[in-house]
Amino acid sequence: MSEIPDAQPFTPVSDVGEFGLIDKMKAALADAADARDLVAGIGDDAAVYRVGAAGSDGPSRVHVITTDALVEGVHFDRTYVPLRALGWKAIAVNVSDVAAMNARPRFATVALGLPNNLSVEGAEALYTGMAQACERYGLAVVGGDVTASARLTLSVTVVGEAEERAVVYRRGAQPGDLLCVTGDLGSAAAGLRVLLAGKDRMTAGDGAADDPPQPDLTGFAYAVERQLMPQARLDRIEAWAEAGVRPSSLIDVSDGLASEAHHLSQAGTVGAVIDAGLLPVHVQTALAAQRFDERAEAFVLYGGEDYELLFTIPEAEASKLSPDTYAVVGQVVEPKEGVALRLPDGNRVPLEAAGFRHV
Structure with missing residues (x-):
């Protein structure tokens, strides 16, 4: 048996x-x-x-x-x-x-x-x-x-x-490189928060049957659009090609800045320091955080779904780019320094690899 x-x-x-x-x-x-x-x-x-293969027809x-x-x-x-x-x-x-x-x-x-x-x-x-x-x-x-x-x-x-x-990969960042993003961050998470509040209002059950309550999206059109219809940043890819610039590492911000910074750190065996004072926050993201008693920094670091590009680049190469096409949010450092958030007072706190969860 x-x-x-x-x-x-x-x-x-x-x-x-x-x-x-x-x-x-x-x-x-x-x-x-x-x-x-x-x-x-x-x-x-x-x-x-x-x-x-490379040959007479090109690379x-x-x-x-x-x-x-x-x-x-x-x-x-x-x-x-x-x-x-x-x-x-x-x-x-x-x-x-x-x-x-x-x-x-x-x-x-x-x-x-x-x-x-x-x-x-x-x-x-x-x-x-x-x-x-x-x-x-x-x-x-x-x-x-x-x-x-x-x-x-x-x-x-x-x-x-x-x-x-x-082609640019997640690996390739070197200590001293600038850590940059192509636009503002956290707005998609702010837009989601506004939409969820609107859903709660719609399903609360108050109001006449012929006049159901409507979500209040006043003042948050940009954030809501960033959540519902995100824009892939092919425009930045094309601008880099025109400027003759190739980032040293690259990833899109689907899970939040903290998570993506960890991905670049692990892939390139480097550390990264993000400056809290440099986080690019849209005014509607800040207003949403205020309305819902949350921190805009949390939307940026852990919200996800912005689909901006996080990239690293030597400072000399970054100077070839138009300054209105990216924002510096930190710097690549030695691996022993880990991934950290530098507060306005200069102190550093370890940054967890948390973000939007898909499973």
């Missing part, structure tokens, strides 16, 4: 976190996560593989490929997210990953999980938003899949292209 095998251990994903889980999945894949023409696999904003070319999923109840709530905006966002967040490799998007495929409560008209609005984003970023949707699903899900894959020598 054969023995009954021991029960499999059960480790909650929350015990290891999203990135710990990715590490374990990569280990499980082993050689299946590698290939002859692969330049960079799991561990950056996108994978990179060669599609053409070698690579494709960058990335996939992101948006799941109802995890990443969005149809109570306050218009379907056209959701379609835009599904494309834009993937384009942002391509931009974070210093590449340009070319093609996309879309897998749609369709619940019973999504109408044909709703699906059309969703794809109208995708079409608008594709026109904005210069790519085409060339295929995909549609299947029944318990909740609305969108999984988008985008393929981009670049010269191999132009």
